[in-house]
Amino acid sequence: MTLGAKVLEADSHGAKVYLLEDGNILKVFRRKRWFSSALLRPYSQRFVDNAVRLAQLGFPTLEVISHHRLQLPGRTAVLYRPLPGETLLQLSRRPDFDWTQQLPRLVELIQRLHQAGIYFRSLHLGNVVETPEGLLGLIDVADMRFLRAPLSPRMVQRNVQHMVRYIEREKLACAFPLEQFQAALAVR
Numbered sequence: 001m002t003l004g005a006k007v008l009e010a011d012s013h014g015a016k017v018y019l020l021e022d023g024n025i026l027k028v029f030r031r032k033r034w035f036s037s038a039l040l041r042p043y044s045q046r047f048v049d050n051a052v053r054l055a056q057l058g059f060p061t062l063e064v065i066s067h068h069r070l071q072l073p074g075r076t077a078v079l080y081r082p083l084p085g086e087t088l089l090q091l092s093r094r095p096d097f098d099w100t101q102q103l104p105r106l107v108e109l110i111q112r113l114h115q116a117g118i119y120f121r122s123l124h125l126g127n128v129v130e131t132p133e134g135l136l137g138l139i140d141v142a143d144m145r146f147l148r149a150p151l152s153p154r155m156v157q158r159n160v161q162h163m164v165r166y167i168e169r170e171k172l173a174c175a176f177p178l179e180q181f182q183a184a185l186a187v188r
Helices: 042-058 088-092 099-115 153-169 176-185
Strands: 006-011 014-019 025-030 062-067 075-081 117-118 129-130 136-138 144-145
Touching: 025 042, 042 062, 042 075, 062 117, 062 129, 088 099, 099 117, 099 129, 099 136, 099 153, 099 176, 117 153, 153 176
Parallel strands: none
Antiparallel strands: 006 014, 014 025, 025 075, 062 075, 117 144, 129 136
């Protein structure tokens, strides 16, 4: 399946994400601890379930094609069609990029997530995609919780702080309107 594929992401355990020749992506998941909740519900299954649930709720996201158990113990994989477009991180690195137009759309997406009771622990600019239709969607969706009610103020604040740390870590704080972002998502 990975013959002729390009490795997009790897770690000390090997390739994690492959871009296949047909444009689809194969993401490999590894159980990190021998005994964990991933024994009962692997991260790959969470990835599949979360992608389906996001799409049902009207959030643009990737499209799962298939789910696989691999021969290596504790390894599974998901084959999916990527969400077309570019991440906000990729767009922000363009010389003509301006946050003035994107920030309100990003804030609206995050508010919709929070109102829908979705806590996306991997929420950052590298996981938000602007589609060719101009919509904002989500990728890398394994680390997500769906609650029955909107997020509590404490969870909203934790989610926003995660994004702030990401922006600082990626050295985007000088270009990204951090104060406006935090003010727009401040829990009142």
